[in-house]
Each structure stands twice: as C-alpha cells, then as structure tokens.
Amino acid sequence: NAGVTQTPKFQVLKTGQSMTLQCAQDMNHEYMSWYRQDPGMGLRLIHYSVGAGITDQGEVPNGYNVSRSTTEDFPLRLLSAAPSQTSVYFCASSIGQGVQPQHFGDGTRLSIL
C-alpha cells in the first residue's frame, strides 16, 4: 500500500543544474499537486494537475516545469536551479477536483549551493 512515493528523499545541486523530482501514486487519483515548504511559510502550491494531460500553475510556479502523461506520475522539473529553490518539496494527490483530503508523500529535501 504505497500511496504517494517521492524520489529522491535528499538531493544537493549546484546553481544552474537541472533535475527532476519524481512523484508517483498508486491510488488512481485524478488530482496531483506539488508544494514547497519553507520555514514559517507553510506549504505553497507550485503546480497542479486535474488529470492526465492537464496541468496548471499554482502560487509559485516560476523556475519549475511539470507534465502529466499518465494518471500515476507527476514529475517536477527544475530547469536551472537557484539557491532560492532550496526547500522541502511535497507531492500530493486526491481522488477528485472537489475539496478532498490530499494524500502527501514524505517529501524531497533539496539544497542548492
């Protein structure tokens, strides 16, 4: 019963490098989203998807790219990493577009030097 799986758990990058944070869910959920958590700021929505082939921007989308080719996977790409993107990233999924409790992965801790 995996739920939402995020890889890697930790990553250190140099400024300017690119990388993809992976997120997979096995609950057949339509809705998936990416958040970043920074001290005192709570979780802020980066991008979300309401189904395969459909993505949209959240509150803080700049510097990030997403795609949703399957129901299960929702990768987050950092195109050119910047120190301001040092954060903990959480992927979440829920069963539908209405307000449903979201199931979160355990996060990826990303440091950019």
Place this chain on the structure above:
Amino acid sequence: DQQVKQNSPSLSVQEGRISILNCDYTNSMFDYFLWYKKYPAEGPTFLISISSIKDKNEDGRFTVFLNKSAKHLSLHIVPSQPGDSAVYFCAARARGAGNMLTFGGGTRLMVKP
C-alpha cells in the same frame, strides 16, 4: 500577504490537558477549511475539516470550530497525548478553486508527559 495565518509558531501543553491551535484568514471566498498534522521527515496527513456552512465539526478527540464573522478557526485536542506532538497546518480552499489549498505557516505542538 499571507491569507492564512497561524500566529503561534509553537505551543506547549501538559498531557491530558486541552490543546487549542488557532488560525486566522483574510479571504472571504474561503469556504472550506482543513487541518493537517505533520511529523518530522514525513508528509502532512489530513486530520479534520469543516465547511463554511457549519460552525463545528468533531472527530474523536479533535474538534474544529469556525467563526466566520471573525474569520477565525481553531482546533481543539482533548485530551492531549504525547503522540499529538507534531506541526499542525491550517489550510483553506476558496470557492470555485477546485482542490487548490492555501496553507498557514504551521504551529508546533509539544505535549509533555
């Protein structure tokens, strides 16, 4: 400006007593509110929610109260247990916003045995 605020970064309570966590919001379009609990190195987990058409929702030891006129909600935990020690996030959804959530900055609850 943060639309959802948790003004107490931390709270310490004795085991068996009541824990009261507070959350204030500014957006009148918010119509659904959720509380999430987060342990270190794990993702947030859904705890309890309330619709704006209600003023109270109860689930076991957890009760959420909503005061729409004051734009304030609170989470009561009675009795508090050491296992409740975690960071608690308040989140809100605006009418018509699907499942997009705005989170508060979190309150760290410590329940002392």
